[in-house]
Amino acid sequence: MSSLTLDQLILLLPELLLLLVAIIIMLLPKKAHNFAWALAAVALAVDTLMCAALWGIEADIMGGAYRMDNFAVFAKVMLLAMGCINIIGSHDFTETLPKAREYYALLVVAMLGLIIIPSATDFITLTIGFELASIATYTLPMIDSNNPRGKEAALKYYLMGAFSSAVIIYGLSLLYGFTGSLDIMAAAEVIAVLGVHPLPALAYVLLLVGFGYKMAMVPMHMWAADTYEGASEATTGFISGVTQKGAFIVAMKLVLVTFVFWSPVSALLLGVLCAVTMTVGNVMALQQNDVKRMLAYSSVAHAGNIPVGIAVGSVMGVAGSFLHIWAHALMTIGAFFALRLVAKHKGGTTLSHFRGLAKQLPWVSAALMLILLSYGGVPPLLGFWGKMLMVVSAIGRGGWYTVLAVILVLNSALSLVYYARVIREMYTKPVEVELIMTPKKGFCSDCWAIWLTVALLLVMGLLPNMLTELASAAAVALW
Amino acid sequence: MSIITVLLALPLLGALLILALHKQPAVAKYIALAASLAVLIGSGFVLAGYDPALADFQFAQITEWFPAFGVSFAVGLDSLSLPLFLLTALLGFLVVVYSWNITERAPFYFGLLLVLETGVLGVFSALDFFLFYIFWEIVLIPMFFLIGIWGGARRSYASMKFLIYTHVASLIMLLAIGAMFFKAGEILGHYTFLIPEITAAGFDVGFQLLVFPALLFAFCVKLPVVPVHTWLPDAHVEAPTAASVLLAGVLLKMGGYGLIRVAYLINPDAAMLYTPVVVVLALLSIVYGSYAAFTQDDLKKLIAYSSISHMGFVLIGLAAMNEAGILGAVYQMVAHGLISAMLFMACGVIQHNCGTRQISLLGGLYGKMPVAMTVMVLAFFASMGIPGFMGFFAEFSVMLGVFERFGLLVLLVALGAVLAVGYYLWAFQRVAYGTLPQNMQGVHDIHWFELVPMLVLLVLTLYFGLQPDVMVEYMDGSVQALLAAAGL
Numbered sequence: 001m002s003s004l005t006l007d008q009l010i011l012l013l014p015e016l017l018l019l020l021v022a023i024i025i026m027l028l029p030k031k032a033h034n035f036a037w038a039l040a041a042v043a044l045a046v047d048t049l050m051c052a053a054l055w056g057i058e059a060d061i062m063g064g065a066y067r068m069d070n071f072a073v074f075a076k077v078m079l080l081a082m083g084c085i086n087i088i089g090s091h092d093f094t095e096t097l098p099k100a101r102e103y104y105a106l107l108v109v110a111m112l113g114l115i116i117i118p119s120a121t122d123f124i125t126l127t128i129g130f131e132l133a134s135i136a137t138y139t140l141p142m143i144d145s146n147n148p149r150g151k152e153a154a155l156k157y158y159l160m161g162a163f164s165s166a167v168i169i170y171g172l173s174l175l176y177g178f179t180g181s182l183d184i185m186a187a188a189e190v191i192a193v194l195g196v197h198p199l200p201a202l203a204y205v206l207l208l209v210g211f212g213y214k215m216a217m218v219p220m221h222m223w224a225a226d227t228y229e230g231a232s233e234a235t236t237g238f239i240s241g242v243t244q245k246g247a248f249i250v251a252m253k254l255v256l257v258t259f260v261f262w263s264p265v266s267a268l269l270l271g272v273l274c275a276v277t278m279t280v281g282n283v284m285a286l287q288q289n290d291v292k293r294m295l296a297y298s299s300v301a302h303a304g305n306i307p308v309g310i311a312v313g314s315v316m317g318v319a320g321s322f323l324h325i326w327a328h329a330l331m332t333i334g335a336f337f338a339l340r341l342v343a344k345h346k347g348g349t350t351l352s353h354f355r356g357l358a359k360q361l362p363w364v365s366a367a368l369m370l371i372l373l374s375y376g377g378v379p380p381l382l383g384f385w386g387k388m389l390m391v392v393s394a395i396g397r398g399g400w401y402t403v404l405a406v407i408l409v410l411n412s413a414l415s416l417v418y419y420a421r422v423i424r425e426m427y428t429k430p431v432e433v434e435l436i437m438t439p440k441k442g443f444c445s446d447c448w449a450i451w452l453t454v455a456l457l458l459v460m461g462l463l464p465n466m467l468t469e470l471a472s473a474a475a476v477a478l479w
Numbered sequence: 480m481s482i483i484t485v486l487l488a489l490p491l492l493g494a495l496l497i498l499a500l501h502k503q504p505a506v507a508k509y510i511a512l513a514a515s516l517a518v519l520i521g522s523g524f525v526l527a528g529y530d531p532a533l534a535d536f537q538f539a540q541i542t543e544w545f546p547a548f549g550v551s552f553a554v555g556l557d558s559l560s561l562p563l564f565l566l567t568a569l570l571g572f573l574v575v576v577y578s579w580n581i582t583e584r585a586p587f588y589f590g591l592l593l594v595l596e597t598g599v600l601g602v603f604s605a606l607d608f609f610l611f612y613i614f615w616e617i618v619l620i621p622m623f624f625l626i627g628i629w630g631g632a633r634r635s636y637a638s639m640k641f642l643i644y645t646h647v648a649s650l651i652m653l654l655a656i657g658a659m660f661f662k663a664g665e666i667l668g669h670y671t672f673l674i675p676e677i678t679a680a681g682f683d684v685g686f687q688l689l690v691f692p693a694l695l696f697a698f699c700v701k702l703p704v705v706p707v708h709t710w711l712p713d714a715h716v717e718a719p720t721a722a723s724v725l726l727a728g729v730l731l732k733m734g735g736y737g738l739i740r741v742a743y744l745i746n747p748d749a750a751m752l753y754t755p756v757v758v759v760l761a762l763l764s765i766v767y768g769s770y771a772a773f774t775q776d777d778l779k780k781l782i783a784y785s786s787i788s789h790m791g792f793v794l795i796g797l798a799a800m801n802e803a804g805i806l807g808a809v810y811q812m813v814a815h816g817l818i819s820a821m822l823f824m825a826c827g828v829i830q831h832n833c834g835t836r837q838i839s840l841l842g843g844l845y846g847k848m849p850v851a852m853t854v855m856v857l858a859f860f861a862s863m864g865i866p867g868f869m870g871f872f873a874e875f876s877v878m879l880g881v882f883e884r885f886g887l888l889v890l891l892v893a894l895g896a897v898l899a900v901g902y903y904l905w906a907f908q909r910v911a912y913g914t915l916p917q918n919m920q921g922v923h924d925i926h927w928f929e930l931v932p933m934l935v936l937l938v939l940t941l942y943f944g945l946q947p948d949v950m951v952e953y954m955d956g957s958v959q960a961l962l963a964a965a966g967l
Binding site: 316373380384389391392395405406409417420421423424428429464465468469472 | 546547612613616617620623624627628635639646647650651654657658660
C-alpha cells in the first residue's frame with residue numbers, strides 16, 4: 001500500500017469537491033434555499049468539467065484500489081451531467097420544501113457515491129460507492145411532506161434496496177471465498193484458471209440478482225413502479241435517471257470483466273433477463289392509465305434494453321449501452337419534470353389530464369412529444385442511436401444474439417404504441433380537464449431542465465459521432 | 480454541397496420559419512407555398528442538369544457524418560429515384576395549393592406538410608442506409624399527426640394503426656439493414672452503410688435468402704400488399720385530403736422504391752428464387768383489391784382499394800423480371816402517383832362540397848358541379864387504364880412482361896384492369912347521374928385552388944400517356960441495372 005501523493009490527490013479532486021459541497025450545504029442556514037440550489041448546481045457543473053478534463057489519463061491510485069481511465073471518466077461525466085440537470089430542474093420543487101437543504105445535500109452525496117463506482121477496481125470500493133448512492137437516495141421519495149404517497153414509495157425502495165444489498169454481499173462473500181480476492185480483475189483470472197465451478201456460478205447469480213434489483217430488472221422490478229410513481233417527480237427523475245444508472249456500470253464490470261470467462265453462458269443469463277424485462281415492462285406500461293406509472297414501467301422496460309449491449313459484449317455493443325444510458329437518463333429526467341408541470345397545472349397525470357394539453361401548455365407538450373418520440377426510438381433523436389448500435393452489434397455477433405435483437409426491435413415497436421398514445425391525447429383530443437392554475441411567466445427551473453434534456457437529445461441525436469467515439473474509447477478501456 | 484441537400488433543407492427551413500411565426504397563422508400557407516415552390520423549381524433544375532446517358536448517381540454528395548459507425552450523409556439521384564423525386568416535389572407543391580382554405584391550426588398543418596416533404600424527398604435521394612432509415616421514419620410522424628388531428632371520425636384509431644403497421648415494418652427493415660451492413664463489411668473489408676457499396680458487395684445466395692423475406696415484408700406493408708394492407712383503407716378514409724394525396728401519391732411509392740433499390744437490386748438471386756411468393760402476393764393484391772373496391776360505399780375507400788390493386792401491378796411487374804415488366808412497374812409508380820393524387824383530390828372536392836362521400840347518399844351531381852365531375856371522370860379514365868393516359872402504358876407494359884414470363888397468368892392481371900373499369904364506371908354513374916338528393920340542392924362547383932392542381936396533374940398524365948418515351952428515356956437506366964443485377 002503506497003501512500004497518497006499530491007499528484008494523485010489531484011485526480012481525486014472531483015470526489016473531494018462533492019464531499020466538501022455536501023458538508024457546506026448542510027451547514028447553510030435553513031432559509032438559504034436558493035443558495036443551496038445554486039451551489040449544488042454549480043458544483044456539479046464544475047465537477048463535470050473537472051472530470052472531463054481527466055479524459056485520456058490512466059492512473060492507479062490508492063494502492064490500486066481506485067483507477068482513472070477513459071471508462072471511469074466517461075461514466076463519471078455522464079452521471080454528473082445528469083445529476084446536474086436534475087439539480088437545475090429541482091429549484092421550483094424545493095421552493096416549498098422545508099427540507100430543501102437536506103435534499104441538495106443528499107443529491108450531492110449520492111453523486112459522490114455514484115462517481116466512485118466507475119473507478120472502483122475491487123468489489124469493496126464498488127459496494128461502498130453503490131451503498132453511498134443508495135442510502136442517500138432512500139429518503140428522497142419522502143422528502144416532500146405534501147406528497148402522501150412518498151412514505152410508501154420510500155419504504156418500498158428502502159426495504160428492497162436493503163434486501164438486494166444483502167444478496168450482493170452474500171454473492172461477494174462467495175466470490176471471495178472461492179477466488180481469494182475481491183479485485184475485479186484478479187478474481188477474473190482465478191475464475192479463468194479454475195474453470196467452471198458451482199460456487200462462483202452461484203456468486204454470479206446472486207450478484208446479478210442483487211444488482212438486478214437496483215437496475216429494476218424483471219422479476220426484481222416490483223419496487224420500481226410503486227417507488228417511481230409514488231415519489232415526487234423530481235426525485236423519481238433522479239432515482240430512475242441517475243442513481244439506477246450506476247447499477248449498469250456495475251453490470252458492465254461484473255459481466256464483462258470478472259465473469260467474462262464464462263461469457264457465453266453468463267451473457268445468455270443476462271440476455272434472458274433483458275428479454276423478459278423489456279417484454280414485461282412494455283406490456284405492463286401498455287395497460288397503464290396514469291402516465292407517471294406508465295413511464296415507471298417504461299423505465300423497467302428500458303432497464304431491459306440497456307444491458308443488451310452488455311450481453312453482446314463487443315465494443316460497439318457496450319458503446320450502444322452507454323449511448324442508451326445517456327438517452328434514457330436524459331429522457332427520464334426531462335419527462336418527469338414535464339410530468340411535474342402537468343401535475344402542477346392540471347392536478348394529475350392520468351391520460352385524461354393530457355387531452356388537449358397542446359393547446360394549454362404548448363411548449364411543455366412539444367418538449368414532451370420529442371422526449372416520447374426519443375423513448376420510442378424514432379430517429380434522429382438520441383434514443384434511436386443507442387438502440388440502433390445495440391441491435392446492429394447483436395446482429396453482428398449472430399447466433400442467439402440475433403434473437404435478442406429481434407426481441408429488442410419488436411419491443412421497441414410495442415413501446416411506441418403507448419408513447420404515441422400520449423402524443424395523440426396531447427395533440428388530437430379536445431381539452432377535458434381545465435387548468436387549475438395559469439402558467440406563470442418568468443423563471444421556471446423545470447422548463448430549463450426539460451429544454452436542456454431536449455436540446456441534448458436533439459444535438460447528440462443529430463451529431464452522434466463524438467459521443468459514440470468517446471463511448472467506444474470508454475468501452476475499450478474496460479478490458 | 481449538392482443541390483439535393485439544398486432541396487432537402489428548404490422545406491425544413493420553411494417549417495422552422497412557420498414555427499417561428501406561429502403567432503401569425505395567416506402567413507403559414509404563404510411560407511409553405513414559397514418553400515414547396517422553391518423545391519419544385521430546384522428540382523426542375525435537377526431535371527435539366529440530369530444526364531440520362533450516365534448510369535451513376537448524379538448530383539451526389541457524400542459527407543462523413545458518423546464515421547465511427549460508417550454512416551455518412553450521402554444523397555444522389557439515379558434514373559430510379561429521379562422520377563419519384565420529381566413526383567414528390569410536384570405533389571408537395573400541389574397539396575399546399577389544394578389546402579389553401581385550411582384554417583384549423585394552419586401553422587401546424589403546413590409545417591407538417593413541409594416536414595413530410597423533406598422526409599419523402601430524403602427517402603428517394605438517400606444513398607446511405609442510415610440516412611434512408613432516418614428519413615423513412617421521419618415520414619411517419621407528420622403523417623401520424625395529419626391523420627390524427629385533421630382526420631375524420633375514427634382518426635385516432637386510423638392514425639395509431641398507420642403508425643404501428645408501418646413502424647413495425649420499418650423495424651424489420653432495420654434488422655435486415657443491420658445484417659447487410661455486417662455481411663458487406665466482411666466482404667468489403669470495411670464497414671459502410673453506403674447503398675452503392677453494399678449493392679456492389681454481392682452477397683451469397685444463402686444470405687440473400689435470409690434477408691430478402693424481411694425486406695419483402697417491410698416494403699410490402701408500405702406498398703401495401705394483401706394481406707398486410709389493412710392500415711391503408713383506414714388511413715385513407717380518415718385522413719384529410721392533402722394527407723391522402725401524399726399517402727397514395729408518394730408514400731406508397733416508398734414501398735415500391737425500397738423494393739427495387741434494396742430488396743431486388745441487392746438481393747437479386749433471392750428475388751428470383753422467391754418469385755412464386757411474390758407473384759401470389761401480387762395477384763392477391765390485384766384481384767382482391769379490385770374485388771373489394773366493388774363493394775365499397777365510401778368513395779375514398781373505393782379509391783384506396785383500387786390503389787392496393789394498382790400497386791399490385793408494380794409488384795408483379797417486378798416479379799416478371801424482364802424489360803417490359805420492370806419498366807411497367809417503374810412507370811406505374813409514377814403514373815399511380817399522379818393519377819391517385821387526382822382521384823383523392825376529386826374525392827376531397829365531393830367531401831368538402833357535399834359533406835359526404837357515401838356513394839349511396841350522392842347522385843345527380845353532374846348538373847350541379849359539371850367541372851368537378853368532368854375532371855373526376857377523366858381521373859377515373861386515367862386510373863382504369865384508358866389508352867392515352869399514363870396508366871394505360873404502365874399497365875400494358877406490365878401485362879406484356881407478365882405474359883412473357885408467366886404466360887397465361889396474365890389473365891388474372893387483366894382481370895384486375897377489367898374490374899377497375901367496372902367499379903369506376905358504376906361509382907361514377909351513381910355519383911354523377913340519377914336524382915340529386917334534397918340536401919344537396921345548394922352545392923357549388925369546384926374551387927380554383929382545387930381545380931388548378933387537378934388540371935396540372937391531368938395534363939401531365941395525358942402528356943406522359945401520349946409521349947411515354949420522354950420519361951422512359953430517364954427510366955431506362957434503372958431497368959437495365961436491375962436486369963444486369965439479376966444476370967439476365
